Amino acid sequence: MNFQHQYSMLKTVGFMFGKSGELLTMRLRRQTFNAMIRQEIAWFDDNNNAVGVLTTKLATDASLVKGVTGSRLGLATNTICALGIAVIVAFIHSWQLTLLILACVPFLTGANFIQMRAMSGHASKDQSALEMSGKISTETVENFRTVVALTREDVFFHKFIDSLSKPYQSSLCKAPIYGITFALAQAIPYLVNAAIFRFGAWLIARCYTEYENVFLVFSVIVFAAMNIGQSSSFAPDFAKAKAAAGRILLLLEKKPNIDIYDESGHRPTNFSGNIEFRDVHFCYPTRQNVKVLQGLNVSVCQGQTLALVGSSGCGKSTTIQLLERFYDPAAGQVFVDGNDSRSMNLAWLRTQMGLVSQEPILFDCTIAENIQYGDNSRDVSQEEIEEAAKKANIHHFILGLPEKYNTRVGDKGAQLSGGQKQRIAIARALVRNPKLLLLDEATSALDTESEKIVQKALDDARHGRTCIVIAHRLSTIYNADIIVVVQNGKVTEQGTHAQLIAKQGAYYALVNAQVSAQ
Numbered sequence: 001m002n003f004q005h006q007y008s009m010l011k012t013v014g015f016m017f018g019k020s021g022e023l024l025t026m027r028l029r030r031q032t033f034n035a036m037i038r039q040e041i042a043w044f045d046d047n048n049n050a051v052g053v054l055t056t057k058l059a060t061d062a063s064l065v066k067g068v069t070g071s072r073l074g075l076a077t078n079t080i081c082a083l084g085i086a087v088i089v090a091f092i093h094s095w096q097l098t099l100l101i102l103a104c105v106p107f108l109t110g111a112n113f114i115q116m117r118a119m120s121g122h123a124s125k126d127q128s129a130l131e132m133s134g135k136i137s138t139e140t141v142e143n144f145r146t147v148v149a150l151t152r153e154d155v156f157f158h159k160f161i162d163s164l165s166k167p168y169q170s171s172l173c174k175a176p177i178y179g180i181t182f183a184l185a186q187a188i189p190y191l192v193n194a195a196i197f198r199f200g201a202w203l204i205a206r207c208y209t210e211y212e213n214v215f216l217v218f219s220v221i222v223f224a225a226m227n228i229g230q231s232s233s234f235a236p237d238f239a240k241a242k243a244a245a246g247r248i249l250l251l252l253e254k255k256p257n258i259d260i261y262d263e264s265g266h267r268p269t270n271f272s273g274n275i276e277f278r279d280v281h282f283c284y285p286t287r288q289n290v291k292v293l294q295g296l297n298v299s300v301c302q303g304q305t306l307a308l309v310g311s312s313g314c315g316k317s318t319t320i321q322l323l324e325r326f327y328d329p330a331a332g333q334v335f336v337d338g339n340d341s342r343s344m345n346l347a348w349l350r351t352q353m354g355l356v357s358q359e360p361i362l363f364d365c366t367i368a369e370n371i372q373y374g375d376n377s378r379d380v381s382q383e384e385i386e387e388a389a390k391k392a393n394i395h396h397f398i399l400g401l402p403e404k405y406n407t408r409v410g411d412k413g414a415q416l417s418g419g420q421k422q423r424i425a426i427a428r429a430l431v432r433n434p435k436l437l438l439l440d441e442a443t444s445a446l447d448t449e450s451e452k453i454v455q456k457a458l459d460d461a462r463h464g465r466t467c468i469v470i471a472h473r474l475s476t477i478y479n480a481d482i483i484v485v486v487q488n489g490k491v492t493e494q495g496t497h498a499q500l501i502a503k504q505g506a507y508y509a510l511v512n513a514q515v516s517a518q
Helices: 002-038 041-044 053-065 071-093 095-142 143-148 153-204 211-232 235-253 315-323 347-351 368-371 380-390 395-399 419-431 449-463 495-504 506-517
Strands: 275-282 293-300 305-309 331-336 353-355 434-440 464-471 482-487 489-497
Touching: 002 053, 002 235, 002 395, 002 495, 053 095, 053 235, 071 211, 071 353, 095 143, 095 211, 143 153, 143 464, 153 449, 275 315, 293 305, 293 315, 293 482, 293 489, 305 315, 315 331, 315 464, 347 353, 347 419, 353 419, 368 380, 368 419, 380 395, 419 449, 434 449, 482 495, 489 495, 495 506
Parallel strands: 305 464, 305 482, 353 434, 434 464
Antiparallel strands: 275 293, 275 331, 482 489
């Protein structure tokens, strides 16, 4: 009965520790992912935080921490208890022999410590190799169409192999060291046993203890040592878990400068849509030596349409990213309704804007869900989804699909053409009914006929709201209230289409260049 009771207790303890380990792993993954999506855009621009690296960390770090929790934590607790009881029993029956055994403990600990440190360095290199190989494999699979089109399969395969080759060669070189430390850790217990029996024989010969006591002390210490041996066999897991826990804690403690979860900041009751960039200077964090904006001054009032034109790389798209507070300016200020954008609540500010990017990204879900993502503050009805799709000239195309609005678009919208993705992204922005509409080359992927229809829909959508348009096709912004020419991060000209044509300056040259190209 006692044995059955102990067995039942062990099962209960194993279950409880196992459950605690699973709960810890789930919580760590949840908190890690939450910390990742909390970070600012500049953090993701760093190559060390590429998609493959982050997904590898998310998949492996929490599992590594779990390696020293759950049932293994229960085993460690059992080991500590067994060791304490064994020492007490051993002291009662032969304190002299017990003192000798305890004097040998530092040698056992030292051997295991050396082995653990060797494994720890190995674990850290393994993780670094996994992160780099994960980055390469993720980028290759995500962009596999491009890889196939360029016939670069072998190149990326060899890059993947090369990312693992250096740690592999290093491991081969250090394998003898690992072997020696392992052999030392395994040999010392036998040397300790020999010393114990030799000293025990001497104690028996001098009548300091009984024959039975020597074996009794030896037996309890051996059983405790067996538990310690089982625990020490998990030393590599502990080393990896320690490194993984350090990376997780570092991420959890990192507070971004632009925090979407920050509840502070001004929340105006009404949003008019008056925007002003005042002497704005900016360079991207990963390219500090390249000045994108160098004293940009431009403003647009409520209900007006501001068009930004200029050559590629002059800073047009950067202005929208600063307005959305993806980044903060290095100098100068961005004002929204007379308030510095940095003093306003970030989540509230972004909900007032509808953004259609030059390269729209769709999620791997249905068309209806992609459009619904435009406004997460409420339940968007099917009627609203269809109305937004009609305004974006995509409704009839969707009805022609077998599953209509329930059709899945594939990863990043891979099942749709560029123009179709663009129009769904426009519908996604319009369903929010934003006060400020941001169009970054919103019609760049459309054919001429669709562009005219969508442009009319966008012209209708601009009524009553502020709109900032970035366009290379100047024919789409002739009717803008303000046209601003940006060169080298500064405003060189601004006015209406007629005023700028009359000046015959930079804008006039851009228009003539496009007309000649056509």
